[in-house]
Amino acid sequence: MSSQRLTLREAVIEAIDLEMERDPNIVMLGQDIGEFGGPLQSTMGLWERYGDSRIIETPVAEQGVVALGIGMSLNGLRPIIDLMFADFLPLVANELLQLATNLNYMSNGKARAPFVLRTRGGDGPYRAHPQNMEALLSNIPGLCVVTPGSPVAAKGLMVSAMRSDDPVVYIEPIFLYQGPKEAVPTEQYAIPLGVAAVPRTGGDVTLVCYGRTVRVMQLAAAKLGKEGIDCEIVDLQTVTPFDRETVINSAKKTRRLVVAHDAWMNCGVGAEIVATVTGEVDLAARPIRLAAPNLPIAYAPVLRDNSRPTVDNVVEAVTRMFH
Amino acid sequence: MPKDETSIDALWHMYEGMLVSRMLDEKCFQDFAEWYPAFGEEAVTIGAFGSLVDGDFAVPHYRGSMGVFWLRGMSLEEIIGGLLFRTSSVSLGRLSGLHGGDFEKQILPSVTNVLGPNVSSGTGLAMAERIRGGSGVTVIAFGDGTAALGTLHESVNMAKIYKLPILFVCQNNQYSISSRSSKFHSWDSVASWAAGYNLPSSQIDGNDIMAVRAAANEGIDRARAGGGPTLVDALTFRMGGHLSTDKAQYQSDEERVKWESKDPIKRFEEYLQNSRQISVTEISQVRERVQRNVLETWNKVLASEAVSLANQ
Structure with missing residues (x-):
């Protein structure tokens, strides 16, 4: 091919x-x-x-x-x-x-x-x-x-x-x-709508993401792997309607959930994911959402960079779940 | 309907269309707590949409839409089913009776209560028709209130630059709820706005169905021949309030009396008698037949199965 x-x-x-x-x-x-x-x-x-x-x-x-x-x-x-x-x-x-x-x-x-x-x-x-x-x-x-x-x-x-x-x-x-x-x-291929991808499988924690945060989760998972934490990444691909089955099955396996997106946390996609998972799965730790703070997005790089979840944010959040 | 608006078949069809619209409105006005009648505006709706043929698209304004549904071949059972939420409703009760229409009959349904999106998406129907090389024309009606909306101006501009086969019709009843359009329009005719976008446009007597029909035919013929869009500002009058609970105290007695004397149905009956030598008896027979048909169908549909969660 x-x-x-x-x-x-x-x-x-x-x-x-x-x-x-x-x-x-x-x-x-x-x-x-x-x-x-x-x-x-x-x-x-x-x-x-x-x-x-x-x-x-x-x-x-x-x-x-x-x-x-x-x-x-x-x-x-x-x-x-x-x-x-x-x-x-x-x-x-x-x-x-x-x-x-x-x-x-x-x-x-x-x-x-x-x-x-x-x-x-x-x-x-x-x-x-x-x-x-x-x-x-x-x-x-x-x-x-x-x-x-x-x-x-x-x-x-x-x-x-x-x-x-x-x-x-x-x-x-x-x-x-x-x-x-x-x-x-090179040839044309279709990835179905409404189906998430699992670019990395693991048994310790489920990292749900889409868009830019897929890359963030991948870098964080590599770091966490070195510390012995085995991450599973669920890339939603279709944000709405999201793939409930893949997200829930992953959370059932790992019993830990982190969701990260660049959009605001308030009433965001992460809230829907967490509500859906906690309604179906007994998690071993409180789920964590990483998202933009409830503020307009500023221009100065030092301010703006603080509004996006970073690799360090993810590593810190996951590490916290295991202590 | 026969294209030649002066043929006798066309005249009877126009008359019946206006009667269906008026009588359905009267029934709804009487039976429903809330209703938005098109009393006095029937010449605009029936005249503007009367020349469409199979393959054309109708994008009616919500007020008076039922007359357009009837013109496009929806049965009274379907139209009344839409009003009473019976299983003969084409949308199975998901849309209101006056928003419904039937897209299979190339009537664009109003799936939002916001005015404007249908004008703009109706423009898209015509855009696709042009791109695909079809011969269909789209007639888009809107009120004088909607005429001031930004998206309408965007669409009229695009209709011109892309040379789309559209007849825009302003169903200008001079009121958006209680607001007099003259207070909120920078011109005294919507046609002047259209002229600003370089469209052939004119203001016509919207209570004279023959004038509406002639102006509509001119625009439709131009569109079908590849000459691009036309706008007709059909000046009429809303005989009454915005909805049944609105007593329209903001309308003056003087203007009401003036426009009542111009009632398009009465005027057309006079035309039939005076210019076409049709007898009063013949006219009353048609009127009685339509009245009977509307009321009998209404009662039949009322007794039929209602829309329910189970029959969706």
Whole structure:
């Protein structure tokens, strides 16, 4: 099986490229996605291959554009709507949370909206658009929210998102965007939505994560391994609806749970995971959530860096559980 | 409905459509604690959507939507089932009667109570139609309140830049709840806004169904021929409050009397008699038949199986 070393950004583009070649109903909508190559080079090469008729540039009108894409998905197309950054998700909250999410159920299955809203979220080297909005989207039934934690996951999850018959919000973590490369299979493959990955198995503690914190957990697990603590990592991949079975089974095995995400702790995804697990599993230690403090995200690096869970935070939290 | 709005079949169809809309509204107004009637606005809904053919999309405004459902071929059983939450409801009771529609009949349901998203997603229906090379036209109606919404302006602009096959119709009843639109619009016609986006646009007498139909046909023909979107501001009047509990004390007696004399159904009956030599007897026969049909179907649906958790 051939593969190529790609960044997460390149892996997403490759998934879109191969799928657009396969399915003529896929078109992309967004700002600066043509000759410019997309925000953070997120569409590099696509306009050259598919031209203006399928890589459709739009005005700066996020609500109108998202609704446009939703309507297009109701009439035979499978649009990918490129929303520049996750900071803009609240702008289109109405279109996502009261329109897209409702269509299938409220129409009794007659109006399905197969579109992908792709955006970029979280802090990163670029440092300009740091917001994490997945918890807002996760509260509403009917929306699938995906965040890849590696290039391999990024490609396979984007393929499933494009093939889904219902709306998917696909959040690309900016921190990993131009980050470590990985050998990504050249042919097209799909990683199912709603299924978590277990990139590391272990018997002592379950580390639940997604997006950037997958990398944090991996580095922390390596450190903890040296101290004799055997970590199991559960990468949610699909944040909502999350894979209850994999998370619960892992927690049943290890009886210890740490959840880490870059988004705020208050009413966050971690709260849902902890509530779900503690409802089903007798844990040997109190579960720990690591997340952003309940403050807006500041600009000064010294302030901002303090808002993200770090490898040391995870090591310290896990170590505490065993004492 | 026959495309030539002056043919006798078209006239009867328009008349029946306005009657169905009015009589369903009267029944709902009488039976429901809360209802949003389109009294006086029937010429706009039935006129604007009357020329659509199979393959076209209808995106109605919530007020007066049932007349559009009927035009698109939904049965009275389905429409009333939606109102009474019976199993003949197309959405199985998940949507309200006036939001429901039937997407299989290319009516966009209103799955949110927020106004605006349907205008903007309706624009997307037309965008996909253009990209896929289809011949369908989309008619999108909205109120004068919605006309001031930012997303509507985004969509009208995009409809123009992408040359989409759309007829936008402002069902301008001059009120959003208690707010007089003249107080909140920078122009005295929504058509002037559309002209700002370089759309062919006009304000017309929304209580004259023949005028609405003619303006709609012009826009629909332009859209189907690849000439892009048109906006029609159909000036009408909401005869009464926003909903049944609203006594509309903010409307003056003077304007109410003035507009009551322009009731679109009465006006159309006069037109049928005076310009088309149709007898009063014939008109009353149609009126009685529609009334009987609405009430009999209502009672039949009322006695039918209700939506329940078990039959979802």
